[in-house]
Amino acid sequence: MIQTVTTTPFSDQKPGTSGLRKKVRVFAQPHYAENFIQSVFDSLEGFEGDTLVVGGDGRYLNREVIQSVLKMAAANGFGRVLVGQGGILSTPAASHLIRSSGAFGGLILSASHNPGGPDEDFGIKYNIGNGGPAPEKVTDAIAARSLVIDHYTIVDAADVDIDSPGTRQLGDMVVEVVDPVAAYADLMESLFDFGTIGAMIAGGFTLAFDSMSAVTGPYATEIFERRLGAPSGTVMNGTPLPDFGHHHPDPNLVHAKDLYDRLMAADAPDFGAASDGDGDRNLIIGRHCYVTPSDSLAVLAANAHLAPGYAGGLKGIARSMPTSGAADHVAEKLGIPLYETPTGWKFFGNLLDAGMATICGEESAGTGSDHVREKDGIWAVLLWLNILAARKQSVAAIMADHWATYGRNYYARHDYEAIAKDKADALMAALRDKLNALPGTSNSGGTIGSADDFAYSDPTDQSVSRHQGIRILFDDGSRVVFRLSGTGTEGATLRVYIERYVGPDGNLAMETADALAPLIAAAQEIADIRGFTGMDSPSVIT
Numbered sequence: 001m002i003q004t005v006t007t008t009p010f011s012d013q014k015p016g017t018s019g020l021r022k023k024v025r026v027f028a029q030p031h032y033a034e035n036f037i038q039s040v041f042d043s044l045e046g047f048e049g050d051t052l053v054v055g056g057d058g059r060y061l062n063r064e065v066i067q068s069v070l071k072m073a074a075a076n077g078f079g080r081v082l083v084g085q086g087g088i089l090s091t092p093a094a095s096h097l098i099r100s101s102g103a104f105g106g107l108i109l110s111a112s113h114n115p116g117g118p119d120e121d122f123g124i125k126y127n128i129g130n131g132g133p134a135p136e137k138v139t140d141a142i143a144a145r146s147l148v149i150d151h152y153t154i155v156d157a158a159d160v161d162i163d164s165p166g167t168r169q170l171g172d173m174v175v176e177v178v179d180p181v182a183a184y185a186d187l188m189e190s191l192f193d194f195g196t197i198g199a200m201i202a203g204g205f206t207l208a209f210d211s212m213s214a215v216t217g218p219y220a221t222e223i224f225e226r227r228l229g230a231p232s233g234t235v236m237n238g239t240p241l242p243d244f245g246h247h248h249p250d251p252n253l254v255h256a257k258d259l260y261d262r263l264m265a266a267d268a269p270d271f272g273a274a275s276d277g278d279g280d281r282n283l284i285i286g287r288h289c290y291v292t293p294s295d296s297l298a299v300l301a302a303n304a305h306l307a308p309g310y311a312g313g314l315k316g317i318a319r320s321m322p323t324s325g326a327a328d329h330v331a332e333k334l335g336i337p338l339y340e341t342p343t344g345w346k347f348f349g350n351l352l353d354a355g356m357a358t359i360c361g362e363e364s365a366g367t368g369s370d371h372v373r374e375k376d377g378i379w380a381v382l383l384w385l386n387i388l389a390a391r392k393q394s395v396a397a398i399m400a401d402h403w404a405t406y407g408r409n410y411y412a413r414h415d416y417e418a419i420a421k422d423k424a425d426a427l428m429a430a431l432r433d434k435l436n437a438l439p440g441t442s443n444s445g446g447t448i449g450s451a452d453d454f455a456y457s458d459p460t461d462q463s464v465s466r467h468q469g470i471r472i473l474f475d476d477g478s479r480v481v482f483r484l485s486g487t488g489t490e491g492a493t494l495r496v497y498i499e500r501y502v503g504p505d506g507n508l509a510m511e512t513a514d515a516l517a518p519l520i521a522a523a524q525e526i527a528d529i530r531g532f533t534g535m536d537s538p539s540v541i542t
């Protein structure tokens with residue numbers, strides 16, 4: 001029986017680049033999740049009788065919201081829902097399932113790398129039929145609908161068993177509970193040379209993968225331990241937990257410090273990696289050699305031809321504007337296009353759909369390719385392993401060779417977290433006001449050549465995205481970028497990206513902090529971060 005439930009709008013349901021993210025206590029309010037889900041359905045057309053994919057990263061509230069999605073999908077006319085067993089689907093696996101099943105779209109329940117638990121974060125993101133995040137025209141429609149919604153429809157039925165594989169009936173809709181891992185693992189095996197990687201591991205190559213008690217545990221165990229033959233225990237923290245074991249599932253040097261320390265020890269394994277809450281980000285560390293996400297993108301692009309799935313070469317490389325220019329040098333040498341986009345995987349999705357790019361990456365630990373329409377943590381790890389197996393070199397040796405060939409982009413990101421939004425907005429407004437006066441002036445970083453508020457014209461549809469970050473470009477090729485992030489749930493996060501390029505003949509062995517010290521000072525001088533935020537130092541440096 002379909003029920004119509006009267007409701008009133010919430011004023012805070014505008015989805016960002018990664019969907020709607022709020023605290024669990026916000027989503028747990030009566031009607032809150034249901035209002036947003038109905039706003040999504042009301043903003044779509046033509047899904048009657050079609051297929052919807054549903055799954056999430058297993059965080060707190062995941063299972064409860066999945067039940068609401070199933071019952072509301074049935075009431076709104078979907079013909080079939082594919083749901084990951086136990087409610088589990090990594091974000092890249094969900095993208096693959098949407099694409100491979102020909103689904104109309106999917107709802108991914110995750111707050112990505114944000115912490116989980118009753119006092120932490122939850123999120124819902126709608127992905128369209130190409131498997132990628134909804135474009136702005138869809139998220140704008142969802143936001144507009146959420147402000148006027150007055151009812152939602154839901155099937156009055158018992159909860160659906162999502163723990164046993166197979167099909168069930170929910171009203172007129174079929175619910176199919178699917179293995180969340182197998183199809184994704186098969187896809188990975190089709191892209192990479194598992195035989196050569198497995199032989200490298202059998203020959204004594206050691207690795208450690210930290211799933212951070214998040215969604216990639218089952219995927220990593222199947223791929224690294226079962227299919228590639230790594231010893232049991234290679235996958236650390238491999239059981240997904242609703243609160244991620246009270247840890248923050250963000251694969252950076254702060255929250256994955258145990259892995260970093262292990263790779264820096266005298267008896268370190270050859271290779272270490274981690275992924276985040278929903279499986280779309282990655283951390284790469286070789287023995288005694290941390291690889292920045294920007295450098296990782298460049299190395300993967302330069303060596304992708306060593307993997308069977310990319311043996312034919314790349315159509316192009318895309319990176320987000322804040323990501324370092326390391327990949328630009330690779331694109332130039334390969335003679336292929338380099339696209340600089342705003343932050344947000346949906347911009348890459350347009351390029352991938354148009355066949356204009358093959359590999360994409362962001363400085364925030366996300367890399368991926370045209371195999372899905374999301375960034376993909378395990379994919380990045382497997383491509384690294386394929387490169388290591390083919391080149392028979394260590395991570396450190398590959399990085400040294402790469403810098404000797406292309407030069408080195410010294411790079412860091414400074415995050416100032418949980419700033420009062422009015423203060424963060426004031427800082428950015430003050431920067432915009434002085435943009436025209438900055439070129440030609442000098443500071444600790446050198447002479448400023450140009451300064452702008454980055455805007456992007458999408459070559460696939462000519463849409464324009466403005467105010468994507470303030471760029472301060474120095475005469476020597478260095479730069480400082482200021483941007484407010486939309487991935488947090490409390491206050492605002494100011495991200496400051498600092499970059500200095502040194503050519504192949506320069507000093508490639510500096511400590512990053514030393515190489516960037518003048519530019520770090522310049523960022524403070526230009527933006528008065530301390531004055532606006534009251535913070536003397538960043539919350540996190542990556």
